[in-house]
Amino acid sequence: QKEVEQDPGPLSVPEGAIVSLNCTYSNSAFQYFMWYRQYSRKGPELLMYTYSSGNKEDGRFTAQVDKSSKYISLFIRDSQPSDSATYLCAIGGAAGNKLTFGGGTRVLVKP
Amino acid sequence: DTAVSQTPKYLVTQMGNDKSIKCEQNLGHDTMYWYKQDSKKFLKIMFSYNNKELIINETVPNRFSPKSPDKAHLNLHINSLELGDSAVYFCASSQTGGPGNTIYFGEGSWLTVV
Numbered sequence: 751q752k753e754v755e756q757d758p759g760p761l762s763v764p765e766g767a768i769v770s771l772n773c774t775y776s777n778s779a780f781q782y783f784m785w786y787r788q789y790s791r792k793g794p795e796l797l798m799y800t801y802s803s804g805n806k807e808d809g810r811f812t813a814q815v816d817k818s819s820k821y822i823s824l825f826i827r828d829s830q831p832s833d834s835a836t837y838l839c840a841i842g843g844a845a846g847n848k849l850t851f852g853g854g855t856r857v858l859v860k861p
Numbered sequence: 862d863t864a865v866s867q868t869p870k871y872l873v874t875q876m877g878n879d880k881s882i883k884c885e886q887n888l889g890h891d892t893m894y895w896y897k898q899d900s901k902k903f904l905k906i907m908f909s910y911n912n913k914e915l916i917i918n919e920t921v922p923n924r925f926s927p928k929s930p931d932k933a934h935l936n937l938h939i940n941s942l943e944l945g946d947s948a949v950y951f952c953a954s955s956q957t958g959g960p961g962n963t964i965y966f967g968e969g970s971w972l973t974v975v
Contacts, residue, residue, distance in 0.1 A: 758901075758902070784963065786966075788902075791969075791971075792968060792969070793865075793951055793953075793966035793967050793968045793969050794904070794951070794966045795966070796963055796964075796965065799963055836902060838902075838904065840964075848906055848909065848917055849906070849964055851903065851904040851905075853901060853902055853903050854902040854903075
């Protein structure tokens, strides 16, 4: 079993829909949780990070963490074609600065 | 101003050659990394340096040798390239104690070994 599991997609939604992404993880020592967005031929860019269980909102993005279930989610409201990208969850804290990444979910928002 | 910059962006080379990828960060971070992303998009850490000292060295062949002349630079040298080395290599940096130790990535170097 991989330390972090993420459905590879692709996930295709119409413009304006809510995009729902999630990851599960196995190591309860993980302490902080991040979502990165990666456009084609580009490096991952940090979208959101959180330390604790609960919700964190930033504009159209909401990150959710449920440590008891070892489950994290990212919601994108009012999705735009410019949101089309691969979204990677990243989880850290088990060993220093090392982040463990999910395999990414490819999202396609159709106009 | 690019925060984490790496060169070259694209590299095509023959098996058996030796090549280097250079990385520089201007964020003032004390930790730098090399990550490898394979064709299935999995990002895996290879090395991590903190203030020029190696702190993470995952199971990577000895043909890969990182070098950190100062805390703003981390270069990756690869000897005797093999077909399986074809991947995207990302340099990254972070600040110890920063929020979530968040990591900032460069644009990637696409290595193709033929």
